[in-house]
Amino acid sequence: MTRMDKYSPVNVDGAYFAGVPAGESDLHALLRPQILISNKIELKLSCVKNNTIFIMLQKVSLPMYKFAKSLCVLNKAHHVRLLSSAVNQEHNFFFRQLFDTVSSTYTYLLADKRTKEAVLIDPVLEHAERDATLINEVGFKLIYAMNTHMHADHVTGTGKLKSLLPGTRSIIGKASGAQADIHLVDGDLVTFGEYQLQAAATPGHTNGCLTYIFNQQSMAFTGDTLLIRGCGRTDFQEGSSERLYQSVHNRIFTLPDHYTLYPAHDYKGQTATTVAEEKKYNPRLTKTLQEFIHIMDNLNLPYPKMIDKALPANRVCGLY
Numbered sequence: 311m312t313r314m315d316k317y318s319p320v321n322v323d324g325a326y327f328a329g330v331p332a333g334e335s336d337l338h339a340l341l342r343p344q345i346l347i348s349n350k351i352e353l354k355l356s357c358v359k360n361n362t363i364f365i366m367l368q369k370v371s372l373p374m375y376k377f378a379k380s381l382c383v384l385n386k387a388h389h390v391r392l393l394s395s396a397v398n399q400e401h402n403f404f405f406r407q408l409f410d411t412v413s414s415t416y417t418y419l420l421a422d423k424r425t426k427e428a429v430l431i432d433p434v435l436e437h438a439e440r441d442a443t444l445i446n447e448v449g450f451k452l453i454y455a456m457n458t459h460m461h462a463d464h465v466t467g468t469g470k471l472k473s474l475l476p477g478t479r480s481i482i483g484k485a486s487g488a489q490a491d492i493h494l495v496d497g498d499l500v501t502f503g504e505y506q507l508q509a510a511a512t513p514g515h516t517n518g519c520l521t522y523i524f525n526q527q528s529m530a531f532t533g534d535t536l537l538i539r540g541c542g543r544t545d546f547q548e549g550s551s552e553r554l555y556q557s558v559h560n561r562i563f564t565l566p567d568h569y570t571l572y573p574a575h576d577y578k579g580q581t582a583t584t585v586a587e588e589k590k591y592n593p594r595l596t597k598t599l600q601e602f603i604h605i606m607d608n609l610n611l612p613y614p615k616m617i618d619k620a621l622p623a624n625r626v627c628g629l630y
């Protein structure tokens with residue numbers, strides 16, 4: 311520890327934060343920048359001016375950020391100016407995008423590194439062992455294996471993951487009609503560690519499509535409702551072009567522009583997009599509703615080659 315000991319550092323979230331009084335006698339010492347490192351969290355005392363302590367927070371977690379702000383309210387540190395650009399990149403958050411080359415499906419592993427609780431979005435049956443191995447290697451406990459919708463182009467890995475990683479529970483939208491341990495409706499929350507995904511009903515590609523909105527990380531997982539510069543087809547599984555258009559415009563394009571969107575698939579090598587990009591460049595969803603319906607009615611797509619196998623399997627968690 312540094313000389314900040316004398317100011318009774320407060321333990322927050324496993325790290326120390328010092329609410330330092332800015333008396334005249336302290337000025338000289340505090341003007342020399344110091345770095346306190348505790349549990350990989352760095353606090354840098356930047357400078358003191360006019361009885362105001364400027365503390366640079368680096369690698370801070372959300373609780374640390376909130377605590378720093380509370381110090382301002384309590385007037386213990388007179389003023390805390392948050393200078394760190396890393397505030398939004400929480401060190402407790404783990405994120406990994408995985409890919410299936412056969413169906414071009416993205417699977418997403420999200421976890422709270424502190425509690426070790428993890429969720430997997432849209433796992434693929436053939437990669438259940440890959441995913442289980444990764445989760446074990448990084449030391450997480452999979453609590454939920456969840457789908458954005460009942461897929462027609464691949465068999466879900468949720469059922470197999472439940473047997474590979476006992477304790478895992480499966481999740482899907484109630485309107486999908488598929489079996490799962492937990493059925494979600496619009497507005498439901500999925501909690502892992504200190505994080506929460508919010509289910510937003512975005513029907514259109516299928517009746518039961520959900521978008522998982524992750525406000526704490528400015529992300530959303532759109533499934534097949536919105537793809538990068540595209541969208542899911544609407545010509546089977548009770549698809550409706552009008553509903554998909556309304557879902558995107560009312561539930562996804564209304565998110566903040568900077569939110570990163572992660573789709574269930576990409577066929578051109580892209581990995582993610584943003585709300586702002588799709589509002590500007592999506593060739594289908596920037597059109598009027600009537601134009602969009604016309605486009606979707608004339609795609610002339612082939613019958614999905616996996617659908618006759620995938621749908622019956624996905625109705626029962628991929629166990630068939």
Ligand SMILES: [Fe+2]
Binds near residue numbers: 459462463515534542
């Ligand atoms: Fe789909």
